[in-house]
Amino acid sequence: xxxxxxxxxxxxxxxxxxxxxxxxxTLREAVHRALESNNLLKAASFQRGAAEQxxxxxxxxxxxxxxxESGVVLSNTPSSVFMMKLDEGRINPSGDFAADTLNNPSPxxxxxxxxxxEQPLFDLGIGNGVRMADKNAQAADLSLQGRREEVAFRVxxxxxxxxxxxxxxxxxxxxxxxxxxxxxxxGLREKDGLGLKSDRLRTATALSEAEQRxxxxxxxxxxxxxxxxxxxxxxxxxxxxxxxxxxxxxxxLPQQDLVALAQQSRPDLKADETSVQLGExxxxxxxxxxxxxxxxxxxxxxxxxxxxxxxxxxSWNLGVNLRWELFDGARRSHEKTKxxxxxxxxxxxxxxxxxxxxxxxxxxxxxxxxxxxxxxSARRAVQDAEEGxxxxxxxxxxxxxxxxxxxxxxxxxxxxxASLVEVENNLLASTGEVYFRAGVFLKEVIQ
Numbered sequence: 001x002x003x004x005x006x007x008x009x010x011x012x013x014x015x016x017x018x019x020x021x022x023x024x025x026t027l028r029e030a031v032h033r034a035l036e037s038n039n040l041l042k043a044a045s046f047q048r049g050a051a052e053q054x055x056x057x058x059x060x061x062x063x064x065x066x067x068x069e070s071g072v073v074l075s076n077t078p079s080s081v082f083m084m085k086l087d088e089g090r091i092n093p094s095g096d097f098a099a100d101t102l103n104n105p106s107p108x109x110x111x112x113x114x115x116x117x118e119q120p121l122f123d124l125g126i127g128n129g130v131r132m133a134d135k136n137a138q139a140a141d142l143s144l145q146g147r148r149e150e151v152a153f154r155v156x157x158x159x160x161x162x163x164x165x166x167x168x169x170x171x172x173x174x175x176x177x178x179x180x181x182x183x184x185x186x187g188l189r190e191k192d193g194l195g196l197k198s199d200r201l202r203t204a205t206a207l208s209e210a211e212q213r214x215x216x217x218x219x220x221x222x223x224x225x226x227x228x229x230x231x232x233x234x235x236x237x238x239x240x241x242x243x244x245x246x247x248x249x250x251x252x253l254p255q256q257d258l259v260a261l262a263q264q265s266r267p268d269l270k271a272d273e274t275s276v277q278l279g280e281x282x283x284x285x286x287x288x289x290x291x292x293x294x295x296x297x298x299x300x301x302x303x304x305x306x307x308x309x310x311x312x313x314x315s316w317n318l319g320v321n322l323r324w325e326l327f328d329g330a331r332r333s334h335e336k337t338k339x340x341x342x343x344x345x346x347x348x349x350x351x352x353x354x355x356x357x358x359x360x361x362x363x364x365x366x367x368x369x370x371x372x373x374x375x376x377s378a379r380r381a382v383q384d385a386e387e388g389x390x391x392x393x394x395x396x397x398x399x400x401x402x403x404x405x406x407x408x409x410x411x412x413x414x415x416x417x418a419s420l421v422e423v424e425n426n427l428l429a430s431t432g433e434v435y436f437r438a439g440v441f442l443k444e445v446i447q
Contacts, residue, residue, distance in 0.1 A: 027159050027246040030232045031445050034155045037233025041151055044144040051133070051140035058133040061126045070113040070308065076105055084110035087303040089313035111308045116299040121320070123295070124288035132281045139274045146267035151231070152442045156432050158228040160425050162242045165221040167421040172210070172217040175414050179203070179210040182407055199403050206407060248444055251434050255365050258438050259358045265439030266357055272350040279343025286336035292324035360437045368434055371427035378416070378423040385413040 025033070035041060075081060082102065085091050088110065095101060120126060183203040225239035232240060251258065263269060298318045304310025325332075392409040395401035435441040 024241045024243040025232070026243045027156065028446060029243075030155050030159060030228065030240065031152045031442070033232040033234070034151050035148060038151050038231070039233065041144070041147055041233075044140075044147040048137070048140040048144050051137040055130065055133040055137050058126070058130040061123075061129065062120065064117050064119040066115065066117050068113075068115050070111075072109055072111050072308065074107060074109045076107040078102055078105055081105040081108045084108055084303070084305075087112070087301075087313060087315070088305050090305065109305065111304045111306070111310055112301065113303075113309055114299055114301040117297065119296045121294040121296055123293045124291050125285065125293070128281060128285040128288060132278060132285070135274055135278045135281060139271050139278075142267045142271040142274065146271070149267065149436065149439065149442050152445055153432060153436045155228070155231045156246065156441075156445065157429060158224070158231040159242055159246055160428055161224040162221070162228050162240075163245065164421055164425045165217070165224040166242075168418060169214070169217040169221045171414050171417050171421075172214040175410070176207075176210040176214050178407075178410050179207040182403060183207045186403060202404060203407070246428060246432075248428070248431050248435065250431065251365075251368075251438075255362060258365065258434065259361045261440065262357050262361050262438045263354060267439065269350070269353055269357060269439075272346070272353050275346040276343065276350055279339065279346045282339040283336065283343055286332065286339045289332045289335070292322055294320065294322050296320050357437070361434070364430060364434045364437045368427070368430040371423065371430045374423045375420075375427055378420040381416040382413070382420050385409070385416040389413050 073080070073084070075084075082096070082105070085096060085108075183200075183206075186200040186203040222239065225241055226237070228242070229235075229238040229240045234240060253261065296319070298316070300314065300316045302309070302311040302314045304312045389406075389409045392401055392406050396403065396406045432441060435444045
C-alpha cells in the first residue's frame with residue numbers, strides 16, 4: 001500500500017513545486033529590460049548624475065557669491081556703543097565725546113543689515129577643481145558603461161541557466177518515464193514467475209530516485225527563471241521563460257586583435273586611464289597652491305537704532321584682496337609629493353590591469369576552443385550511449401540481458417545527455433565571455 005501511495009505524494013509535491021509559466025522573452029528583450037529596469041544600472045546612473053552635478057558645483061565658484069545678513073546687537077561696551085552711533089549717523093559732538101559718556105555708555109541696540117558680494121579674479125584652484133570634477137564625471141560615465149556590459153552578460157548567463165534547467169528537467173522527466181516502465185515490467189515478470197524480487201526492489205528504488213530528481217529539476221527550473229527575471233530587473237518573485245536559443249556569432253578576430261580591441265574598448269581600462277589623468281590634475285593643483293589668489297569684494301550696509309531693516313544711515317565699501325600664503329609648515333610640499341605618488345600608483349594599476357585584461361581575453365579564447373573540442377566528444381558519447389541502449393533493449397527483449405543491464409544503459413545515456421547540455425552551455429557561455437572580456441558584449445547582443 002505504501003509503495004503505491006508514496007509516488008503519489010512525491011508527484012503531488014512536484015506539482016506544487018513546478019514553476020508557473022512566466023512571460024517568454026528573447027535574449028535581446030531580456031537585455032533591453034535589464035538596461036531599463038535593473039537596479040544596479042539605476043544606481044550607476046544616479047552616481048553619474050551626481051558626478052555631473054559636482055561639475056556644475058565646481059563651475060559655480062567662478063560666479064560671484066552674494067550674501068544678505070540682518071541682525072541686532074545690544075551692548076554697553078564703550079567701543080561698540082560708539083561705533084553703533086557712528087554707523088547710525090547719530091554722533092553728537094557736544095555730548096558723545098564727554099569722558100563719562102565715552103567710558104560708561106548706557107546699553108544700546110543696533111539693527112544692522114548688509115548685502116555683500118565676493119568675486120574671484122584669480123584663483124587657479126577653481127579651474128583645477130572644475131577639471132577634476134569633469135574627470136570624475138567621465139569616470140562615473142565609464143563606470144555606468146562597464147555596469148551595462150556586466151548586467152547584459154549576467155542576463156546572458158541567466159538565460160543560459162534557464163536553458164540548462166529546461167534540458168535537465170526534460171532528462172529527468174524522461175528518466176521518470178523509463179523508471180515507471182521498468183517498474184511495471186519488473187512487476188509483471190515477478191507476477192509471472194519470470195523475474196526476481198530483487199529486480200522489483202531495484203526498479204522501485206530507481207523509480208523513487210527518479211521522482212526525487214524530477215522534483216529537484218523542476219525547482220531548479222523555477223529558480224533559474226526567477227534569476228533571469230531578477231537580472232532583467234523584473235518585479236520581486238516574478239519569473240521569465242526563454243523564447244529561443246541565444247545566438248551569438250563566432251568571433252572573427254584572432255586572439256591578438258581581440259586583445260587590442262579589449263585595450264581600446266574596456267570601460268574599466270578607460271576608467272584607469274581617467275584615474276591617471278586625475279592624478280596629474282592633483283599634481284597640478286598642488287603646484288598651483290603656491291600661487292596667490294585675488295578676490296574683489298563689495299558690501300552695502302544699513303543701520304538703525306530702533307527698527308529691523310530701518311535705515312538711520314547707509315554705507316558701502318569696495319575693495320580687492322590679494323592673499324598669498326608664504327609659509328604653511330611645508331604642507332603644500334607634502335601634498336605635492338602625495339599627489340605625485342598617487343599618480344604613479346594609478347599608472348601602476350593601469351599597467352597591471354592592461355596585462356590582466358590581455359590574460360582574460362586569452363583565457364576566454366582558450367576556454368572557447370576547449371569547449372568546441374569537448375562538444376564533439378560529448379556528441380559522440382550521446383550517440384554511443386543511444387546505440388548501447390538500443391542494443392541492450394534488443395537483448396532484453398529476447399531474454400538475453402537482465403533488466404538491470406537495461407537500466408544501467410539508460411542511466412548512462414541520461415548522464416551523457418546531461419553532459420552534452422553542460423558542454424553546449426559552456427560553449428555558448430565561453431563565446432559570450434570572449435566578447436565580454438573584449439568589452440563589446442553589449443554591442444554584439446543588441447545589434
